[in-house]
């Protein structure tokens with residue numbers, strides 16, 4: 001029987017597992033659960049006998065992929081697939097997919113939530129400020145960026161976006177101001193929210209040269225990936241700009257150093273939780289299960305990312 005493994009060290013909400021199970025079992029497949037696992041070896045052991053895998057930020061390394069003797073497909077229930085070794089998957093003829101857009105509202109709500117938390121001094125009782133009228137720059141206008149724009153407009157923010165892969169009209173139709181260069185986005189906006197993927201072009205690209213262009217006071221929000229930040233230069237920005245704040249859902253490797261020195265201007269969630277809502281889990285988890293069923297039964301490769 002076709003076996004579908006859900007391997008998540010940060011589990012989906014129970015309601016999402018219920019939905020995934022329904023899709024898998026109605027297709028005549030068997031669901032295998034590996035939740036809260038603690039070592040990569042647990043994942044390697046579990047993948048050995050399955051045909052398909054659903055993961056979140058779990059690392060689908062070459063070792064994992066090679067251990068899947070019957071493995072045909074891996075679906076990342078979410079947007080970013082930087083946790084899948086695509087070359088290893090391709091070499092082994094394993095299809096890799098993501099589920100674009102399914103968890104984007106949850107991530108966008110967290111980005112705005114962190115901004116309010118910061119603007120109100122982390123709820124410490126002291127007088128803060130309002131987001132209304134402030135300039136927000138959205139760095140990459142994909143599914144999450146679009147949701148951030150929609151919510152920020154509800155707050156009355158002045159919203160700008162930069163995305164080198166989209167025509168101007170795609171941004172302007174949402175009532176968002178189009179910006180032609182990344183430098184212009186940073187030099188215009190007091191708040192910048194990151195929505196870029198982590199890849200060879202973007203890793204460490206958010207550096208001092210870009211951040212130091214931001215007007216005073218500046219606030220960077222990262223619900224994307226830790227790897228896109230140049231961490232040594234982020235620290236330099238903190239040291240040189242007392243107005244600079246960094247709100248992050250992805251833990252920097254120099255977190256302790258930043259926290260000790262710049263506590264009043266830094267917030268980081270204890271665990272990545274942008275997509276950690278029942279709704280996002282249901283949307284992304286069930287989409288992943290449906291994609292697996294469609295691929296195994298009909299060869300449908302929509303959303304394949306290792307072409």
Ligand code: 3PG
Nearest residue numbers: 056057078079080275276
């Ligand atoms: C994504 O890429 O979809 C988000 O970063 C969510 O990641 P998660 O599923 O590990 O919470």
